[in-house]
Structure formats: C-alpha cells, structure tokens
Amino acid sequence: MQPVEVTFLVTKQDFYEWKRALSRAQLRRWEVMLCRGMGLCFLILGICGACFFPGTAAKTACALLMLLSVAVGLYYDTLYPYLIHRRITAMWETAPQKTYRIGFSEQQVTVDSERYCATLPYAMLSGVYEDSHVILLDIGAGELHFVPKRTLTKEEQQRLQQHLKRVMNEKYKQEGVR
C-alpha cells in the first residue's frame, strides 16, 4: 500500500464526531436490544392493564407504565444521544488543543503529537472502527486515536479502507459508511 499521512488540528466538530463514534463503537448491541425489549414488555403490560383493570387509579398507573415503556424503549434513540452530546460539550471546554500527524504504511501506524509518538504494528491495535466521519484506531483499554475523514481524499479513503480490511480482518468494523 502507498503510505497515507494526515496532519490535523482537532476542531470542535472533530472532537464531537470522535466521541460520538467512540460511544457508538462501545455500545453493546445486547444492551440496546434489552432496553427495547423491556420497553415493549412495559407497553404490552400497560395496554393489558388498561383493558382489564377498571378504575381511575389503575388507568393512571397503566398510563404511567406506558410512558415509562416509551422512555425505556427509546432510551438509546433519544435520551442517550442527548446525554452524550452534553457530556462531549463539557469535555471540549477542558480538552487541550492538539495537533496530530498520523501515518499508515504497509506494516504499521505512526502517531505523532506534541507529547506522544508511537509506531504501532497493526497487530498491536485491538480494533479499528470507521463511521461516516472518523476512523478510530483502538489500542485498547480506552487508549485510542482517530483520523477525521475530512483530512483524507476519496482515493486515500478507499486505499485505506482496503488496506485496513486486509490487515485487521474481523477487528475492522464499519458503520454508516457509504
């Protein structure tokens, strides 16, 4: 593979896309399904309760249960992104401004910033996650680097995708990439 190298200053938008991609990458599918399942169960219980139990108190309780079912069932679609957004905004206020130079070659990834430099063989990465805005290089245990896709040309993106697919195999994940 022809080496690909990018240099960038992390902007607020980059920071936001990075943390959002990270929260998506860390999201466990079973947790989302569990929440939706619980929401559905509460909804069914609420509807059944409203149909079978007479009285204002019972109807109110069932209505509250149905409201709870919507909140629980749609937590990961509504409240969770909002909470993540709030957290990222707070983090950005204290995040130091950093410039990164990240290079991809046949055998390794190089990361260079003001206080950190690394030359990591692909085998040292615990995973690579790509969405429509960023590529996350996960070293593991919360240690990761990212490349905003705005810094790559279309041709570089394709070259990099093919290379990462080849070297990372099942440790390479894509989501929402066109």
Next chain:
Amino acid sequence: MGTSQQALLEIRATVQRRDFEMGYYLARKLVSPLHLPRVQAGLCLTGAALCATMIPTCSLYLGSVWAPVCGIGFFVFLAGLFGWLVPSMVKSRGGWMYQTNRTLSLPYTMRVFEDRFEWENEYERICAHWTDVDRCYENRQYYVLRGDLEKPLLVIPKKAMDAPAMETLSRFLKKTLAVRYRGG
C-alpha cells in the same frame, strides 16, 4: 519532544496483569474517602445498626419485627456488595483492560525530570509535563498516574525500584503534585 536535562530518576519496569488490576483499583478507591470500600461498607453497616435500633419500637407498636429485620438484611447485603463484590469487579475490569491493550504488558522505561517525565516502551513514547497529571496515587506497592497522558493509567510497581529511589520519587511527587497527590 523533551528538552535535555539531568533526570532525577530512571525506572525500568514491566507491569503484570495483577499490577494493573491493583493499580486500577487503587485509582478508583482513592478518588475520595467515600470511594473506599471499608467506608461504603461501614455506612451500610451503620444503616443496619439503625434498623436494629428500630426493632423494640416496631415490636411494641406494630407487633412485628419483619420490617427492621428486612432492613438489616438489605443493608448487610449492600455492605457485602460494596465491601467485597464491587472491589473484585473493579479489579476484573482492570484485568480486562490490561488484556485488551497489548502495549500495557511491554517493558517500559520512565525518566523523571523536575518539570516533566518521559515514558517509553518498544512502540510508544510519552513526554508529559507534571501539569498534565490530574491525579497521582501511591500505596505500599504502586504509584499510579492518570490524566491527559494518552494512556488510561500509568502504573509504576515499587518492586521495580530500590528504597532510595522510592523515597526520592515519593517526596518529589508529594512536593510537585501537591493536592493532586493521594497516598493510600
């Protein structure tokens, strides 16, 4: 990256899984006194004791002691949870983190300077100023640094150091990091 200066100390160490687990646990429990398992368990046992004092009153006015007994059971369960189960869960999370990051098990060299430290292993090099360190924790076995360091935690096992080096580093960290230093 770094500027030349005489290093105060040079430490060569390798962090084992057990070291990282204990370092991770240390960093969690020394955040505040309320994070200490014995304090959490103690608060729960105080709750249990308060429930126990309600037994005569409940027996006299309600004719039953089930409610305070259930309360005691609940608080004792919580004490066990915070005092024993949560610490072991935190340690296993540390172990899992160590397992997922292959760079954590590599031997490293750390050079300590007055204004910064340099940390390097086979693949990575960090040069951070002491102002980048948010917290430093120390107990009888480890030093743990966390902050804006590109690594989740830097664990320094004391077994990799001799006694004068430990004394120098402890004194230096206490003096340099002041309120950001926590001894266990």
